[in-house]
Amino acid sequence: MNKKTIAIVGATGAVGQQMKECLEERKIDCQLKLLASKRSAGKKAVFQGKEITVEELKESSFEGVDYALGATENDITKMWMPWAQKQNTIVIDNSSAYRLDNDVPLVIPEINARDIQTHKGIIANPNCATIIALVALEALHKEFKIQRMIVSTYQAVSGAGVQGIRDLENQVKDPSIPSQAFPYQIAYNLIPQIGDFDENGISKEEWKLQNESRKIWHDPNLRVNCTCVRVPILRSHSESITIECEKEIDIIKAKELLKNAKGVKFVDDPQNKKYPMPLDTSNQDLVYVGRVRLDPSDPTKHSLILFCCGDQIRKGAATNAVQILEECLKA
Ligand SMILES: NC(=O)c1ccc[n+]([C@@H]2O[C@H](COP(=O)([O-])OP(=O)(O)OC[C@H]3O[C@@H](n4cnc5c(N)ncnc54)[C@H](OP(=O)(O)O)[C@@H]3O)[C@@H](O)[C@H]2O)c1
The missing domain is CATH 3.40.50.720 (NAD(P)-binding Rossmann-like Domain)
Incomplete structure (x- = not known):
């Protein structure tokens, strides 16, 4: 070559x-x-x-x-x-x-x-949150066909570039130093806004998850409801995701699929306090997936909840x- x-x-x-x-x-x-x-x-x-x-x-x-x-x-x-x-x-x-x-x-x-x-x-x-979510969900999508996702993100300050990192590092020392990358103080706080809002109160970042997932999965009918939140974490985005699928979900099969999914590390042993956390996923390329469970509010067993984290500067x-x-x- x-x-x-x-x-x-x-x-x-x-x-x-x-x-x-x-x-x-x-x-x-x-x-x-x-x-x-x-x-x-x-x-x-x-x-x-x-x-x-x-x-x-x-x-x-x-x-x-x-x-x-x-x-x-x-x-x-x-x-x-x-x-x-x-x-x-x-x-x-x-x-x-x-x-x-x-x-x-x-x-x-x-x-x-x-x-x-x-x-x-x-x-x-x-978009980084889209990459992390779709790597976590791809194996489940192939098997159960995701039709709708309900997502809450917990996005690290480095998602806003080097200035985002500077803002958090400055403010943990002195909270009176104004943010330059965010509309409010980010240390000891969280901000439920990433990007501008449209007339319906949905932010640009929130639209990306729906529009980009549709394009990547070639499914124009996919529906996504998302709330994006900036949190005082230096690196690695986290996401709580509920999926609604066309097929009934076999939870044992779902966990097996996640154990073998490409780009995923399955970290799911809640009784022993093992689940994905941003400190563990920083500076590496795998998306960690855990807290996997059927949605107790859906008796038809078509919905599943999980939590995932990934380094958004690397894999994202x-x-x-x-x-x-x-x-x-x-x-
Ligand atoms: N941060 C993340 O986690 C993340 C994840 C996914 C996607 N992205 C996207 O990736 C892109 C970069 O994000 P970032 O977080 O790396 O931002 P950043 O830390 O603010 O870096 C911006 C870069 O752009 C350069 N730049 C600014 N103005 C320029 C100009 N007039 N000509 C040439 N270069 C210029 C800067 O150079 P100087 O240092 O010389 O100013 C710097 O190298 C953005 O589109 C962002 O949305 C970011």
Whole structure:
């Protein structure tokens, strides 16, 4: 395989820095370019034993670049995407700018790697809470056919980037330091808002779980009711999920399926206080699933409840993007 040139766009952010580590851990043999804003130009980083200087993102940045891993906010992504396309650079993007476009596959490799083949230059990484939920649910969906999900999320501050981490770290020392990434103090608090609300009181983040899950599972009829909450946790999102399925659920079978599910670690021994927790899932790639039980409010046994946690900077963003890259490199 020829050595490819790969650029990380947004290389100094929470996701961008993790992408560099994932490329290194997964031994992707490549020339690496690190791109960020003018503020970061000149910063140094080490990749595969060599020092690399962060460059300012410019129109000419994509010359000779085979793949770009995007880790910038939507407005910045929309600015540089045409520059990348002009150079025929294939982009694997983490922002939500292109996720629902018809000609952009939205991919979790454990679920729909095949969709990558339809790309026209852009492949999108789903929202982090969506990735964690769908990795946890895929085996159950295949067996029992999920029709509806009711989800509450507990999302870490690093989901709002490096500034989110700074806000929590500052405020545990001095709660009077104002938040920059959140509308309120986050230390010793939680905030039931992620993204702007629409006229019906549903936030952008809450819509992503329905719209992106429909696209990934190719099921336009899937119904999702979600409440997204920011919590004072540094890393790893957690989710409480109730699923309603077409078929009656055999709980023993459901647990067996989860034990063998791709990308999942089954941690479910409540009598011995074993269940998923964000401290345990940080800095690794598996989605932990536990607290699995039939919904006692549904006598028809078509509903099941579970709790899952996953590192949203890794599997919810950087690792998922690098897995997509690996699929592209295999082709
Ligand atoms: N954090 C997560 O858990 C997570 C999970 C899934 C998806 N995402 C998505 O991934 C993307 C990145 O998120 P993040 O959390 O990594 O954000 P972040 O920590 O705030 O990092 C943002 C990156 O964008 C760069 N940037 C800002 N303005 C720029 C400009 N004008 N030109 C070039 N680069 C610029 C920043 O560079 P400077 O350092 O130079 O400012 C930094 O490298 C977002 O779309 C986010 O929604 C994040």
